[in-house]
Amino acid sequence: MFGKNSDKTENAGSKTINLFADGTVIKGDIKTNNDIRIDGVVEGLVYSDAKVVVGASGKVVGDIMCQSADISGRVSGVIAVKELLFLKSTALVDGDISTNKLVVEAGAKFNGNCSMGAKSTANATTATEQPTQRLEEVAK
Numbered sequence: 001m002f003g004k005n006s007d008k009t010e011n012a013g014s015k016t017i018n019l020f021a022d023g024t025v026i027k028g029d030i031k032t033n034n035d036i037r038i039d040g041v042v043e044g045l046v047y048s049d050a051k052v053v054v055g056a057s058g059k060v061v062g063d064i065m066c067q068s069a070d071i072s073g074r075v076s077g078v079i080a081v082k083e084l085l086f087l088k089s090t091a092l093v094d095g096d097i098s099t100n101k102l103v104v105e106a107g108a109k110f111n112g113n114c115s116m117g118a119k120s121t122a123n124a125t126t127a128t129e130q131p132t133q134r135l136e137e138v139a140k
Contacts, residue, residue, distance in 0.1 A: 022057045029062075038073070056090050063095075071108075 016034045020026060024040030031047045038046070039055040046052055048066040058073035065080045072088040079085060081099040089107035097114040104110070 020058075022055075054091075056088075 018030075018032055018034060018036040020036075020038045020040045020042065022039045026040070026042045027044060029045040029047070030036070030042065033049045035051045035053070036046065036048050037053040037055060038058040038060060040057075041059045042062065044062045046060055046062065046064045046066070050067050052064055052066040052069045054060055054064075054069070054071045054073040054075060056072040060073075060075045060077065063077040063080070064075060067081070068083045068085070069079065069081050070086045070088065071079075071091040071093060073090070074092045075095065077095045079093065079095060079097045079099070081097075083099075084101045084103065085097060085099040087093065087102070087104045087108040087110060089105040091105075091108040091110075093108075093110045094112065096112045097110070099114075099116055102114065102116055
């Protein structure tokens with residue numbers, strides 16, 4: 001009886017979304033292989049092998065490194081995205097961006113430098129060298 005359900009549960013966990021709700025405050029670095037949605041506050045490095053979403057009430061004080069990202073809230077730090085970065089109309093970004101593709105809705109605010117294309121994403125690790133060292137410490 002329980003064996004059949006546990007087999008299905010193991011397969012279902014492959015597409016997990018990590019959710020930090022409004023009112024949650026995380027102080028420290030985060031590393032995940034899955035999608036992450038931030039509606040609260042994160043102070044530290046956010047690293048994901050998948051997608052990072054910062055909701056309208058979300059705030060990240062630190063760097064973001066990921067495959068793709070949708071930003072509706074506030075980010076103060078470097079954003080390094082391998083594929084597509086989408087800045088929604090309520091986004092406020094203070095920091096440099098490195099991405100392959102960028103979409104900016106009317107109303108989004110961005111203060112910093114931006115480098116785009118395959119070459120810039122290949123150099124994203126160099127641009128975020130210090131956070132990468134912190135990430136290696138977190139992974140240990």
